């Protein structure tokens with residue numbers, strides 16, 4: 001078959017797709033009107049998950065599960081913007097890994113506000129300048145992001161979604177040769193994640209300049225031909241710095257978990273995770289007793305991280321805890337009731353990792 005004929009077939013299919021997509025948006029707009037009247041949340045991750053699961057079940061290919069997810073996540077992101085324009089604050093600058101994570105869930109049509117610090121991202125949502133906050137919470141090489149945990153202790157916002165993203169670092173420079181490089185810009189965490197590469201390429205003697213983000217590092221390297229940056233390939237592209245080496249991280253399974261926060265609570269999806277802070281007193285057995293209740297309720301703990309509470313908190317220390325289940329499930333509700341003075345609820349959301 002000739003190329004023109006195949007393209008005619010594609011055009012005819014696209015016409016049908018366009019018609020169906022418009023039809024879908026018309027229904028979505030009605031859902032939006034309903035939600036405006038009843039005050040319901042626009043973003044419903046558990047419903048999106050159910051749709052994708054149903055489609056994957058009935059799919060006979062050649063589309064893969066990943067392809068279906070990619071296509072429909074964008075459709076949902078566009079749909080939400082037709083219900084209400086979506087504004088998203090994230091830990092910037094543009095081109096940061098958090099930006100990538102935000103775009104993965106909010107698509108090309110949402111409005112993005114890059115902010116320079118994690119507290120600033122939370123503040124933007126508190127002040128109604130954005131509806132959603134996207135921040136990193138942990139990395140499998142570097143552990144938890146302390147600033148995010150500290151903000152979670154203070155905020156009324158709820159975690160409504162999580163996503164895990166592979167983190168690949170590139171070594172980018174305008175210099176022609178490695179030996180011409182006098183400085184390397186990056187985030188301190190990224191230097192850590194690429195230690196073997198830096199040693200192997202005898203870059204341990206040059207000056208390391210830590211900056212707030214890997215995207216900022218790319219920007220600095222763009223203006224300094226005797227330097228390099230460790231950053232994402234997106235940042236390299238954004239600031240036009242050539243990539244000399246890709247995937248330079250020590251751990252190729254390097255991934256970061258991001259959380260999305262907003263001012264509403266999710267309905268159960270059937271496969272949820274709940275996050276809490278447990279404020280416990282500094283006496284023998286308090287953590288043991290607290291965790292014993294989870295064991296007795298047959299709740300699967302996924303993660304626990306301790307954190308000093310700070311002078312003004314009025315208690316001694318707290319633990320960040322993730323476990324399987326949704327706050328509205330009876331056995332979890334009972335746990336919350338039993339420990340109501342110790343638990344700060346952070347959100348129940350579709351479990352992704």
Ligand SMILES: O=C(O)C(=O)C[C@]1(C(=O)O)C=C[C@@H](O)C=C1
Pocket residue numbers: 028031032042043044045047048051075076079080083
């Ligand atoms: O079902 C809803 O609540 C909708 O708003 C529709 C829709 C969709 O496009 O299917 C859009 C946004 C929500 O996050 C979930 C689903």
